[in-house]
Amino acid sequence: MSCHPDRHVSILATGAHLPGDPLDNDDLARVTGPLPDDVLEGIQVKRRHWMVDPATGEHRTSTSQMATAAARQALERAGVEADEIDLIVVSTASPDHLLPVAGTYVQEQLGLESVAVIEVRAGCVGAVQALDIARRQLADGTYRTALVIGVEAVSPLLAPIFLGLDPHRVRMRDRLTVYTFGDGAGAVVLRAGEEGSAHEASRQVFATASMGGRRKPGMLIVGGGTDAPLAEQQRRKRLMDIKLDIPGTASFGPRVFVRGIHDMLERSGLSLADIDACVLPEGNAEYFAGEYGTAGLSQQDQAILSKNIVENLTDVGATGSAAVPLALDAGWSEGRVRPGHTVLLLAIEASRYLYAGLTFTWEAPCPGK
Structure with missing residues (x-):
């Protein structure tokens, strides 16, 4: 060390x-x-x-x-x-x-x-x-x-x-x-x-958790693993398949988000008003944002959040591991993420209802400048 x-x-x-x-x-x-x-x-x-x-x-x-x-x-x-x-x-x-x-x-x-x-x-x-x-x-x-x-x-x-x-x-x-x-x-x-060049203004805070230990997976990719003998896997209708618990993700996903954002704010000492850009790939999707209140996010925080979410779901769809970096790239390229901004990256994953967050101060000038 x-x-x-x-x-x-x-x-x-x-x-x-x-x-x-x-x-x-x-x-x-x-x-x-x-x-x-x-x-x-x-x-x-x-x-x-x-x-x-x-x-x-x-x-x-x-x-x-x-x-x-x-x-x-x-x-x-x-x-x-x-x-x-x-x-x-x-x-x-x-x-x-x-x-x-x-x-x-x-x-x-x-x-x-x-x-x-x-x-x-x-x-x-x-x-x-x-x-x-x-x-x-x-x-x-x-x-x-x-x-x-x-x-x-x-x-x-x-x-x-x-x-x-x-x-x-x-x-x-x-x-x-x-x-x-x-x-x-x-x-x-x-x-x-x-x-020794790190400074408090750029302090980077991270948190992650899986909240689905007692729930069935919200998303399950079947096949190609060791859940069953290969010969048995080959007899399935599709060798590999993706299964979604749509009602579960719609109802429990927003709770994962709210837990994640509260965790990040508590660890960082920030409020939502301090965040200039919240990179949350599905943050404005109707099925998701419509449940924020039920999940425990106040009306005031919802209003603040609606102004600083950075996402590009409309143009790229749900892209798994690529979602946060694609949204961050779009935000930076379009000037929604600028030098001096306090940025919160927050990813929500349906598989076992995980979240991962990271806060930092953005420093890079817009591409081409």
């Missing part, structure tokens, strides 16, 4: 990658049938990007290739060469292979012979957890420059739901799953400054 004062850790830049052309709701209606207008309004996803061709199911890229594309943009914006990176931390629930981990393929594609690689197997909360892992290792002097990536490819699980079927014969609950998710990658470059 380092006996020196913590180094100040800064985010230098972000990057993003969305595969292919956007698919709007009319595009999906043609391959998997339509959703009622009120349901579309509730999930608020109008466009998403998929790594698979929705007509054929063909893979047009891979998880690690999306991660590398986002990383290259972040590195270019930061003015950092790939060989300056000494730590890569990747979060994903959809790697190219179970082993080697996806981060080693990013390493290979960036041309790095030797670099520290850590991988977090998670959904939405994973990128925030990965950022904190990297931040701590930079702060204590273990490494100096880190690349953190959240990446997800959900469409390979979605295509088998409708491929080869009459779109109007796809079950409504399956359509809802298909319309909800998108693929993509977001990347963040972090660098440590000199020893």
Whole structure:
């Protein structure tokens, strides 16, 4: 353990990658049938990007290739060469292979012979957890420059739901799953400054918890694991499948969010009024925000929060590990996250009803400035 004062850790830049052309709701209606207008309004996803061709199911890229594309943009914006990176931390629930981990393929594609690689197997909360892992290792002097990536490819699980079927014969609950998710990658470059340069104004606070220990999973990805003999898995209708507890996530998800935000505010000593940008990827979704009051968030705090949420769900869909870095990249690129802003990253994950939060002061000027 380092006996020196913590180094100040800064985010230098972000990057993003969305595969292919956007698919709007009319595009999906043609391959998997339509959703009622009120349901579309509730999930608020109008466009998403998929790594698979929705007509054929063909893979047009891979998880690690999306991660590398986002990383290259972040590195270019930061003015950092790939060989300056000494730590890569990747979060994903959809790697190219179970082993080697996806981060080693990013390493290979960036041309790095030797670099520290850590991988977090998670959904939405994973990128925030990965950022904190990297931040701590930079702060204590273990490494100096880190690349953190959240990446997800959900469409390979979605295509088998409708491929080869009459779109109007796809079950409504399956359509809802298909319309909800998108693929993509977001990347963040972090660098440590000199020893003792950390200051109170930039104090970074982290918290995470799983609240679903006594509940059935809100989201379950079945297949490819060790829950059953492989021969038994191969006899299933679909080798891999994604299952959602939609009523459970709608009712319990907001409680996870409210617990998470109260935890973060208590640990940081901040109030919601002190937060300039709350990066919460699904924070404005009707099914979610409509339950804030029931979950314990005051009307006053809801009013404050509504003004500083940074999210891009409408344009990218629910993107798992990529959600927070994609929303952060959009916020920074569009000027909603600016130097001097107090930023709260807050991810909510339905799998076991987890949250992960991180607060810090933003320092990087807008891209191109």
